[in-house]
Amino acid sequence: MTGACAIDPAQAFDAYLRVRDRLPKLTGGGLALQASFMDIVGPYDLILFDAYGVLNVGETAIPGAAATVSALRSAGKSVSVVSNSAAYPKAHMMARYKKLGFDFAETEVVTSRDALLKHIAIEPERHWGVMLNPKTDLGELAALHATILTDAPEAYDLVDGFLLIGADGWTEQRQNLLEATLMRVPRPVFVGNPDLVAPRENGLSLEPGWFAHRLVEATGISPVFLGKPFPEIFDLTMERYATPISPNRVLMVGDTLHTDILGGRRVGFATALITGYGSLLGLDVDDAIEISQIAPDYIVEHI
Structure with a gap:
């Protein structure tokens, strides 16, 4: 049924609320500061991107996303994709990113399939x-x-x-x-x-x-x-760096409170919620944060 778009963001959010007790526990939350993406990246050495809703929507690149990734590299930041995309082989994923204009190396793409x-x-x-x-x-x-x-x-x-x-x-x-x-x-x-x-x-x-x-x-x-918000995928991501990176120097960027933000905060990363695309599109984000009790450090429209 992946291809058949069956529910809207409000229904999806309600579905996540219903399964919340099966997801990792979380204490505390971020300040949910509204910001522009490039204004918040300074303190972080490693930027982790969800794919769908952050870099692409389906098979379409989000405008400006590839340029932002390139700008982060130019600023000396490390970047990686951390995606719950498990259906396709790594070679397929790499070909897709290249087609969409991204220059990720295979070692920079970690999926729930991995x-x-x-x-x-x-x-x-x-x-x-x-x-x-x-x-x-x-x-x-x-x-x-x-x-x-x-x-x-x-x-x-x-x-x-x-x-x-x-x-x-x-x-x-x-x-x-x-x-x-x-x-x-x-x-x-x-x-x-x-x-x-x-x-x-x-x-x-x-x-x-x-x-x-x-x-x-x-x-x-x-x-x-296996995958966000559960810890194994984040552990696998951090294992790829020969020099350990402190969790407080990592920024997880995603569009879903119950996977990207919950999972990132659970392992000690800073988090940025994308609202211009993805699973919360059209919803009152402040209400969603209050109801879910999952608060990111930052709220940004797009990368």
């Missing part, structure tokens, strides 16, 4: 059932014993665990099959994209996190989430 692969590498060997569009290149996942989940009911019962990484093409029928098989025989579920929604050119698409939380409600299982 966090998922690192996590399951220490798991027992399993036959995995994978939520992914069958037309999508498996990439790094090809090394796994994996079956793409489609409309064949028997496939759901034959696997030993499930990887939810891409919701493009996912249907109610497939969701029902997944819920039914887990009710019959509970098995491990790993979620490679905790996002509920993602900004596309024509609205918000439903993402694997949306369907994972439905699984919780229908079956009582406890999935393992």
